[in-house]
Amino acid sequence: MSVLTRRFADVQRVSDAAEALCLIEQPHFAENLGLVISGYHMPGIGGPEFVAELHARMPEVKVLVLGGAGESAGDYANPGVCFRRRPIRSDELLDLASKMLAREEYSAA
Numbered sequence: 001m002s003v004l005t006r007r008f009a010d011v012q013r014v015s016d017a018a019e020a021l022c023l024i025e026q027p028h029f030a031e032n033l034g035l036v037i038s039g040y041h042m043p044g045i046g047g048p049e050f051v052a053e054l055h056a057r058m059p060e061v062k063v064l065v066l067g068g069a070g071e072s073a074g075d076y077a078n079p080g081v082c083f084r085r086r087p088i089r090s091d092e093l094l095d096l097a098s099k100m101l102a103r104e105e106y107s108a109a
Contacts (some may be wrong), residue, residue, distance in 0.1 A: 003090045004037070004097065009017075024058055033061055034101045041066035048075045055080070060101040061073040082106060 004011045010032070013083060015018045020038075024030045036054060040047040051063050055078045063081045066088060072097035083091075099106040 003093060007094050007098065008101075009069060014046045017053075018044050019023045020050070021053060021057070024054070024066060026059075030058065033058070035062045035097060037064045037066065037097070047071075051076055051078060051081055060104075064097065064100060 001011060003095070004012050012023070014023065017038075020036065022035045024033065032105065038047060038050060044050075047054065047065055051065065054061065059078075059080075063076075063078075063082070065076060065081060066086050067083055068086050071083075071085070076083055082096065084096070088096075097104055098104075
């Protein structure tokens with residue numbers, strides 16, 4: 001989060017998928033949501049299930065999944081989802097997030 005706040009003014013952190021899904025039900029929050037960054041393993045529902053539920057509610061939102069060894073981009077069939085293995089360099093994370101927010105071209109895997 002500290003890396004993201006260097007470039008982006010409005011970054012919000014949640015503790016789990018349920019909290020994130022509750023937030024997107026708030027119209028003001030949802031209107032201003034540009035990108036969700038998620039880990040593969042999360043408390044509660046896991047990464048692929050969370051992304052599927054998020055896209056069922058907000059299909060236009062971009063999602064960046066930061067996964068670990070043994071996890072695959074193939075778990076995410078939705079357009080607008082980018083999977084990167086951890087660790088990811090700070091500059092790469094910031095550049096990728098900027099491109100996704102600007103809806104520029106980026107490699108999904």
